[in-house]
Amino acid sequence: MSAQPLAATLLGRSPRRPAGWLRAYLVMLRFDLSSQRTWLPFAVAMQILLGAGMAIIYGFYVPHLPRAGILYLVSGAPALSLIPLGMVIVPALTGQQRTAGTFDFLWSLPVARGIQVASTLTVCSLIAVPGVVATLALATWRYGVTLSISPAVIPAFLLTSLMASSVGLGLAHLVRNPMVVNLVTNILIFLVLLYSPISFPKSQFPTWLADVHEGLPFYHMAVVIRASLTTGLATDVGTSYLVLGAWTLAGWLAVGWVMSRRR
Amino acid sequence: MVTAPLAEMPRLRSGPGDWLRAYVVMTRWTVASLRLFIPLLVVIEILTGVGFVLGFGLFFHGPAPSRSVLYISTGVPIITLYVVGLIFLPQVVAQERLAHTYDYVQSMAAPRSTRFAAWYSLNLVAGVFGMIASLVAASLRYGVDLRVTPAVVPATLLICLASSALGFAIGHAVSLPMLTNILSQVLNFFVIGFSPVCFPPDQMPAWLVSVNQGLPFASMSIVMRSAIGGVPVSGVAGAYAVLAAWTGASLLVAVAAVMRRS
Numbered sequence: 001m002s003a004q005p006l007a008a009t010l011l012g013r014s015p016r017r018p019a020g021w022l023r024a025y026l027v028m029l030r031f032d033l034s035s036q037r038t039w040l041p042f043a044v045a046m047q048i049l050l051g052a053g054m055a056i057i058y059g060f061y062v063p064h065l066p067r068a069g070i071l072y073l074v075s076g077a078p079a080l081s082l083i084p085l086g087m088v089i090v091p092a093l094t095g096q097q098r099t100a101g102t103f104d105f106l107w108s109l110p111v112a113r114g115i116q117v118a119s120t121l122t123v124c125s126l127i128a129v130p131g132v133v134a135t136l137a138l139a140t141w142r143y144g145v146t147l148s149i150s151p152a153v154i155p156a157f158l159l160t161s162l163m164a165s166s167v168g169l170g171l172a173h174l175v176r177n178p179m180v181v182n183l184v185t186n187i188l189i190f191l192v193l194l195y196s197p198i199s200f201p202k203s204q205f206p207t208w209l210a211d212v213h214e215g216l217p218f219y220h221m222a223v224v225i226r227a228s229l230t231t232g233l234a235t236d237v238g239t240s241y242l243v244l245g246a247w248t249l250a251g252w253l254a255v256g257w258v259m260s261r262r263r
Numbered sequence: 264m265v266t267a268p269l270a271e272m273p274r275l276r277s278g279p280g281d282w283l284r285a286y287v288v289m290t291r292w293t294v295a296s297l298r299l300f301i302p303l304l305v306v307i308e309i310l311t312g313v314g315f316v317l318g319f320g321l322f323f324h325g326p327a328p329s330r331s332v333l334y335i336s337t338g339v340p341i342i343t344l345y346v347v348g349l350i351f352l353p354q355v356v357a358q359e360r361l362a363h364t365y366d367y368v369q370s371m372a373a374p375r376s377t378r379f380a381a382w383y384s385l386n387l388v389a390g391v392f393g394m395i396a397s398l399v400a401a402s403l404r405y406g407v408d409l410r411v412t413p414a415v416v417p418a419t420l421l422i423c424l425a426s427s428a429l430g431f432a433i434g435h436a437v438s439l440p441m442l443t444n445i446l447s448q449v450l451n452f453f454v455i456g457f458s459p460v461c462f463p464p465d466q467m468p469a470w471l472v473s474v475n476q477g478l479p480f481a482s483m484s485i486v487m488r489s490a491i492g493g494v495p496v497s498g499v500a501g502a503y504a505v506l507a508a509w510t511g512a513s514l515l516v517a518v519a520a521v522m523r524r525s
Contacts, residue, residue: 057456194318
């Protein structure tokens with residue numbers, strides 16, 4: 001077995017015209033949407049449970065929050081709803097495909113693997129929309145706050161959603177054992193919900209933990225989303241975009257590396 | 264053909280002595296079959312016990328109010344006591360159904376009640392380990408002044424029994440493995456987020472408090488707080504009664520499910 005060049009793996013062996021790629025991408029998109037429609041309600045429910053649910057639960061634990069604290073809580077909810085979709089459901093689906101034996105079948109389809117990855121990521125971004133909208137609606141209704149939504153909401157949500165799905169996909173490809181993936185994602189959710197400065201300011205965290213989060217994507221997801229929904233709460237947004245871009249790229253590289261090593 | 268005299272026929276195994284022997288064997292079998300998961304159980308208990316105690320503290324700007332500290336310190340031990348019986352073990356049964364070993368385990372020549380007893384024992388050992396870890400973490404992190412009274416023994420035993428019985432009932436009565444998994448995860452989420460276990464009931468809406476009055480988790484909180492909280496707690500007898508009722512009802516459901524012939 002010899003590793004084939006990454007570009008050949010992702011784009012197909014023979015150089016195709018962009019029109020060919022686009023057609024393959026659209027066909028793959030249809031295939032993915034129809035084959036994954038069964039778990040769509042489950043994904044939306046999980047997003048609402050962890051997004052809006054956690055925003056409400058945090059309020060039970062810490063009553064009498066000041067207005068800024070409430071805005072922090074509400075604007076952190078979309079990040080909490082995107083993380084489980086990208087980093088739990090995407091790896092779980094891949095794990096399920098491995099267990100059921102359809103993982104290899106999908107790779108054997110006559111479509112360049114890069115296009116398959118692009119299709120999966122697109123589907124995840126589309127699926128994220130209803131969950132995120134419902135989460136924001138529920139959280140703003142519960143706390144009675146008004147958000148000041150700016151046009152930055154589009155790049156913010158696109159990048160955060162893409163990053164979460166890319167990292168999830170990378171994890172699912174790097175770790176072959178579905179049980180291990182399951183364990184990792186469960187621990188991840190635990191750490192995200194309790195130990196990440198998403199719904200609470202970083203200043204409440206010990207310095208070392210706040211420093212760790214400078215390198216991890218979770219805090220930065222909350223920053224770019226918060227910057228697009230509120231004014232004056234989020235700072236240093238440019239750095240957060242860069243960090244998220246780097247994590248997205250890392251996810252893609254991981255997937256590409258695993259794919260190029262395959263037979 | 265020579266038939267054995269009646270006196271030499273194997274005797275029917277019954278009575279407390281045989282039950283106890285079967286229980287010991289079943290406990291050994293349960294631990295042995297879960298041996299690969301034992302490190303995972305330890306991780307779950309430590310993450311739950313210590314992780315929640317430390318994590319909840321990060322929600323507050325500055326030091327957490329003493330009332331919140333009391334609820335966190337007495338509430339997290341409850342999570343450690345139920346997590347194995349209510350969350351982990353139903354998923355083990357669901358896994359048995361998926362792997363088609365469920366009927367094999369049910370067909371073992373031991374009373375099925377020993378399986379529950381073995382399950383409860385495992386839950387108790389793991390839970391008490393996590394509970395101690397959480398109490399140590401709480402006293403180190405918050406310097407909380409807990410007063411452990413002898414009532415901690417019945418409180419721990421009953422909380423663990425009620426959650427084991429409920430988990431046993433879910434594991435055996437719900438025949439769809441996927442549903443079992445979802446149910447146990449949602450229950451966990453409900454207890455941590457929507458039950459007055461780790462925060463006072465007046466911090467949640469009144470209707471949710473009413474919903475919780477019929478459920479066992481608020482009662483677990485009352486029983487545990489009265490046993491180790493060092494503060495006067497009202498409604499303790501009622502809470503014990505609610506837990507006993509849930510234990511009885513869960514065991515009835517479990518018996519019906521276990522005895523059902525497919």
